[in-house]
Amino acid sequence: MYKYILRRLLQMIPVLLGSTFIIFAMVFALPGDPTAGMCGERPCAPAFVAKFKQEHNLNDPLPTRYAKYMGNLAQGDLGTTFRDIKVADELKQRYPTTAKLAGMAIIFETLIGVIAGVMAGIRKGKFMDNLVLVSTLFVIAIPIFVIGATLQYYLGVKWGLRPVTVSPQATVNELLLPAFVLGSTSVAYVARLTRTNLVENLRADYLRTAIAKGLTRRRAIGLHALRNSLIPVVTFIGADFGGLLGGAIVTERIFNIQGVGGYLFTGIHNRDGVSVVGTVTVLVLVFLLVNLLVDLLYGVLDPRISHD
Amino acid sequence: MRGTTRTVAMVAGISSVALLAAACGGGNSDKTTSSSAGGKAGGAVTVRGCNPQNPLIPSNTTETCGGNVLDAITAKLVHYNAETGAPENDIADKIESTDNQNFTVTLKKGYKFHDGTEVKAKNFVDAWNYAAYGPNAQSSGYFMEPIEGFGDTQCTGSGDDPCAGAGKAKAEKLTGLAVKDDYTFTIKTTEKVSNMAVRLGYSAFAPLPDSFAADPKAYGEKPVGAGPFKFDSWTKNTEIKLSKFADYSGKFGGKLDGITFKIYQDEDAAYNDVIANQLDVTDQVPSSAMIDAKYKTDLPDRNAAKSVGVIQTITFAPTKVDPNYADPKIRQAISMAIDRDTIIKQIFNNTRQPATGWVSPVVDGYKANQCGEYCVYDAAKAKAKLDEAGGFKGGKMTLAYNADSSHKGWTEATCNSIKGALGVDCVATPVVDFATFRTQIASHKMKGMFRSGWQMDYPSIENFLAPLYKTGASSNDGQYNNPEFDKLINEAAAQTDPAQANAKYQQAEALLAGDMPAIPMWYSTATFGWSTKVTGVKITAFGTIDFASLSLK
Numbered sequence: 001m002y003k004y005i006l007r008r009l010l011q012m013i014p015v016l017l018g019s020t021f022i023i024f025a026m027v028f029a030l031p032g033d034p035t036a037g038m039c040g041e042r043p044c045a046p047a048f049v050a051k052f053k054q055e056h057n058l059n060d061p062l063p064t065r066y067a068k069y070m071g072n073l074a075q076g077d078l079g080t081t082f083r084d085i086k087v088a089d090e091l092k093q094r095y096p097t098t099a100k101l102a103g104m105a106i107i108f109e110t111l112i113g114v115i116a117g118v119m120a121g122i123r124k125g126k127f128m129d130n131l132v133l134v135s136t137l138f139v140i141a142i143p144i145f146v147i148g149a150t151l152q153y154y155l156g157v158k159w160g161l162r163p164v165t166v167s168p169q170a171t172v173n174e175l176l177l178p179a180f181v182l183g184s185t186s187v188a189y190v191a192r193l194t195r196t197n198l199v200e201n202l203r204a205d206y207l208r209t210a211i212a213k214g215l216t217r218r219r220a221i222g223l224h225a226l227r228n229s230l231i232p233v234v235t236f237i238g239a240d241f242g243g244l245l246g247g248a249i250v251t252e253r254i255f256n257i258q259g260v261g262g263y264l265f266t267g268i269h270n271r272d273g274v275s276v277v278g279t280v281t282v283l284v285l286v287f288l289l290v291n292l293l294v295d296l297l298y299g300v301l302d303p304r305i306s307h308d
Numbered sequence: 309m310r311g312t313t314r315t316v317a318m319v320a321g322i323s324s325v326a327l328l329a330a331a332c333g334g335g336n337s338d339k340t341t342s343s344s345a346g347g348k349a350g351g352a353v354t355v356r357g358c359n360p361q362n363p364l365i366p367s368n369t370t371e372t373c374g375g376n377v378l379d380a381i382t383a384k385l386v387h388y389n390a391e392t393g394a395p396e397n398d399i400a401d402k403i404e405s406t407d408n409q410n411f412t413v414t415l416k417k418g419y420k421f422h423d424g425t426e427v428k429a430k431n432f433v434d435a436w437n438y439a440a441y442g443p444n445a446q447s448s449g450y451f452m453e454p455i456e457g458f459g460d461t462q463c464t465g466s467g468d469d470p471c472a473g474a475g476k477a478k479a480e481k482l483t484g485l486a487v488k489d490d491y492t493f494t495i496k497t498t499e500k501v502s503n504m505a506v507r508l509g510y511s512a513f514a515p516l517p518d519s520f521a522a523d524p525k526a527y528g529e530k531p532v533g534a535g536p537f538k539f540d541s542w543t544k545n546t547e548i549k550l551s552k553f554a555d556y557s558g559k560f561g562g563k564l565d566g567i568t569f570k571i572y573q574d575e576d577a578a579y580n581d582v583i584a585n586q587l588d589v590t591d592q593v594p595s596s597a598m599i600d601a602k603y604k605t606d607l608p609d610r611n612a613a614k615s616v617g618v619i620q621t622i623t624f625a626p627t628k629v630d631p632n633y634a635d636p637k638i639r640q641a642i643s644m645a646i647d648r649d650t651i652i653k654q655i656f657n658n659t660r661q662p663a664t665g666w667v668s669p670v671v672d673g674y675k676a677n678q679c680g681e682y683c684v685y686d687a688a689k690a691k692a693k694l695d696e697a698g699g700f701k702g703g704k705m706t707l708a709y710n711a712d713s714s715h716k717g718w719t720e721a722t723c724n725s726i727k728g729a730l731g732v733d734c735v736a737t738p739v740v741d742f743a744t745f746r747t748q749i750a751s752h753k754m755k756g757m758f759r760s761g762w763q764m765d766y767p768s769i770e771n772f773l774a775p776l777y778k779t780g781a782s783s784n785d786g787q788y789n790n791p792e793f794d795k796l797i798n799e800a801a802a803q804t805d806p807a808q809a810n811a812k813y814q815q816a817e818a819l820l821a822g823d824m825p826a827i828p829m830w831y832s833t834a835t836f837g838w839s840t841k842v843t844g845v846k847i848t849a850f851g852t853i854d855f856a857s858l859s860l861k
Contacts, residue, residue: 047442047470048445048449051471052445093544093546156580156584164583164586165572165577165578165580168543168547253573254576254577256572269712269741271741271743
């Protein structure tokens, strides 16, 4: 077990190096001079451009720049953006907010998704099953910004039941609605995954044996069938968590949440390569760790999957 | 039983009377606050902000996000009137000149910086020298250009570092600035400048305290000005807090105790917060609320719109880059082929005002209809004009725009209008983003027509002409060159009487109609919305909130 974890941690190093280099190369290969739009609708003075390029190592060839960047990164320095703001300071403030939002969204989708999936699965072909299938199809079909803007307008602006936007403190109460919106599409996927797997496992020989041995239906489904059905769901949720961290751009904009998604977007928009690479590096790291956690969870859910 | 019934009836009676009284009171107070700009003293407001892109140094801030904050915390020599845009003395007691080249500035006594030190003449001179000096690389350094000795403070080298070796700036200080005593200094300009006082209200000309020179970086994090509000805190990407400066001795302080700029990524979110009374003022109304003037029903009696000093134009690539548009008749034909009114109605929901010249109506010296018949849509005349010029030789016309902002709609509509009137194919061509777009224009690689906008630096007719159309000027993207125009601009600058200076500028502007270096499209308007808690919301000529008149009800 510990050997396995150690091996996985060591494997992360080449992945991290490779992915950061690809991102670094891609971001800085984008056309356009980052100073061109900095002085309003006019070109910047040559001295300004020169100082800017020198401060941000823009004159060095790409491999040298990457080496310098990684050297700083190894010492825990994520660099300063083109606007002279430390990336680490930004991320320290933004990651907790986004993590809170993504975590709450995950709780929503797991709770509602699994319960709906189980209810549909055990009554296959009945009303409940059809209801879940149709309603999830409906949610998947609507773009997330429509759900977000509609709920914001009715619950926030019109009826005043929820705060319209999220304050800088980003309290749990304020994040309830955005987290619900963010998790809504995934709820549908989780419900459908749970249902399909449960239906399949309900037909499995081991379940028939368990019931024949005299186990109650509730215990047979809850302990045996559901546990085996959850493996694909856990995989999905793990991947989804990483996606939610970086991909909550739309939800963050609608509710004005100062999180990672919006930061990434403005970074790309402003040609601010340093902030993009810094954010993504941390994202890659989180993604790898979450995936490791998911792999370890497999062993818990199904003891036949061993990590030794 | 009877007793009980009576009591109930009486209670109901009292409460309905009370309700009636309350309703009357509410109605009355609404009337008084909306008709007069009254409102009570004190209290704090929250307004929409955006994220400043640079550390907050006045001479290094060219964008509105940081500019709005700096405007509230700095006091300048002059202050622009919120309604007319005319300069009014703030720190300056008087600015005198007999020849438009030598200016003597006298300061009022008693102005203090937020750190307690007094504002003296040297604070201005040092700040301006810092802004001008090339190696300091300040983005607003060009504002100092008219002052004598500016050329020597610039780096002259080329390549990676223009300040290295022989390219080093010859002088650290502007020779045109001299401190006479604590409250007097003089400005000498290289050429005559007719509107010096108007220019001095821009934040690049704000005085800096002595502590600035010691650590400009720390200053950028927590700027110290001499204005009515002092800087309290800045949570990056979240909010900026300002509070009233008790020792401010000027007259533009207003009634507020505090201002919070809440930073939004999206104007829709800010707008929704205003409707729900969770934000006090937004200076942007999203396009979704502009459709059929929806904002007027969302925010009844809580909205306002006003023209601001921004003009949208279409510029032609320099003749040597694209000779197909060289003939002014072709340019005039294109201009006449654009149906501005219809485009404004259909694309902008009437939030623009058709341009009839090259100067915004908000500035002193504006004259209507300078473009004359060439800015009026007339398909038949346009076609005739094009035939007179011998037709268009380049095959199809192109109109470039930056695709990262919402320009697609109007550029395509404009092209369709041209196509319909002239029978020449016209294509709106996107360029990936603003940075790339500007690079292509500045390096003269862009052919055909391209969109161009101008936001004024200071409210003067001169600012809409000299920087854009004078030979070799910094923003002369089309490389327009007309000796007669240059001559008139120089003559205007020499006039000591503002009215005569304006007359000369107007003559210069009239020349543009003959050459059409750029097609005037429309002037922008700013639309504001505010909560039920505030009153006295005024929009300045720059499209910003006037904090001197804003207050709580």
